[in-house]
Amino acid sequence: xxxxAELGAGRFCTNCGTPVGxxxxxxxxxxxxxxxxxxxAASTAxxxxxxxxxxxxxxRAGADRPHWTGWILLAIGIxxxxxxxxCLARGGDPKSAAAPTPSATSSSPAASHTPLPSDSGRAGTDxxxxxxxxxxxxxxxxxxxxxxxxxxxxxNMLDGKRxxxxxxxxDATGTVIRFDLGGERTVTAVGLVNGYAKTxxxxxxYPLNRRIEEVEWxxxxxxxIQQDLVDxxxxxxMQIHPEKTDWVELTLxxxxxxxxxxxxxxxxxxxxxxxxxx
Numbered sequence: 001x002x003x004x005a006e007l008g009a010g011r012f013c014t015n016c017g018t019p020v021g022x023x024x025x026x027x028x029x030x031x032x033x034x035x036x037x038x039x040x041a042a043s044t045a046x047x048x049x050x051x052x053x054x055x056x057x058x059x060r061a062g063a064d065r066p067h068w069t070g071w072i073l074l075a076i077g078i079x080x081x082x083x084x085x086x087c088l089a090r091g092g093d094p095k096s097a098a099a100p101t102p103s104a105t106s107s108s109p110a111a112s113h114t115p116l117p118s119d120s121g122r123a124g125t126d127x128x129x130x131x132x133x134x135x136x137x138x139x140x141x142x143x144x145x146x147x148x149x150x151x152x153x154x155x156n157m158l159d160g161k162r163x164x165x166x167x168x169x170x171d172a173t174g175t176v177i178r179f180d181l182g183g184e185r186t187v188t189a190v191g192l193v194n195g196y197a198k199t200x201x202x203x204x205x206y207p208l209n210r211r212i213e214e215v216e217w218x219x220x221x222x223x224x225i226q227q228d229l230v231d232x233x234x235x236x237x238m239q240i241h242p243e244k245t246d247w248v249e250l251t252l253x254x255x256x257x258x259x260x261x262x263x264x265x266x267x268x269x270x271x272x273x274x275x276x277x278x
Contacts, residue, residue, distance in 0.1 A: 127185055127275040128158050135177040139169050139267060145201035157273035163198040165271040172268035177250045184246045189276035190217050191237025194229045196269035206233040208259035210268040216253050220245040237274050
């Protein structure tokens with residue numbers, strides 16, 4: 001018998017009462033799990049008594065705990081995306097976006113004169129009105145398309161009229177023209193119309209004569225100023241540092257080729273001259 005007593009006569013065990021010949025009841029196996037408890041934790045026995053239910057509870061508790069690390073990484077990713085998008089929209093990169101932009105500077109020296117718009121030439125006192133001029137002899141008088149006689153003296157540069165001109169034969173490069181101011185004056189701007197600006201009977205004579213491309217202005221104290229000119233029949237003036245002088249010399253440094261076309265003329269012309277000051 002399972003109790004270990006010897007069987008005697010009869011159908012039941014005299015020790016435990018089990019019927020003689022019945023099957024031995026199965027014995028459930030006992031599984032003992034041992035774990036090493038951490039320092040300060042509860043005893044092994046109390047932990048083992050919790051069993052699988054305690055383990056499941058721990059798993060659920062871990063699942064319910066908010067994952068702050070994931071949210072932080074997501075926020076950082078959004079911030080980086082915004083910064084990168086801003087940089088790309090401005091055509092730069094993150095490094096250039098973070099760096100300050102240096103202010104623009106120029107190492108060029110200050111110019112000695114400033115160009116003036118063509119319509120500002122009459123804004124001040126025109127010293128040329130009281131000046132006298134000394135220049136090489138002009139070409140002989142001509143005739144316009146209406147049959148009128150047209151002279152070309154140097155004084156035409158001082159009359160304030162665009163349709164009158166001082167005209168020299170051929171290439172007048174190197175010609176020096178002197179303007180006497182009648183006493184010491186302060187000159188603040190100079191300029192000229194660098195060709196024949198007259199339109200006669202629908203004919204524009206400016207491109208049909210030589211044009212002056214560069215001049216040099218000289219004053220009594222020896223100061224000289226270069227002026228580059230372009231192809232336009234407008235007054236080309238420039239502002240200068242005030243010059244105290246009683247005369248001004250104009251030298252023709254460079255002159256264009258003769259006028260083109262059937263009506264083109266091999267003459268150099270100046271239609272008007274400007275001196276501003278006091």
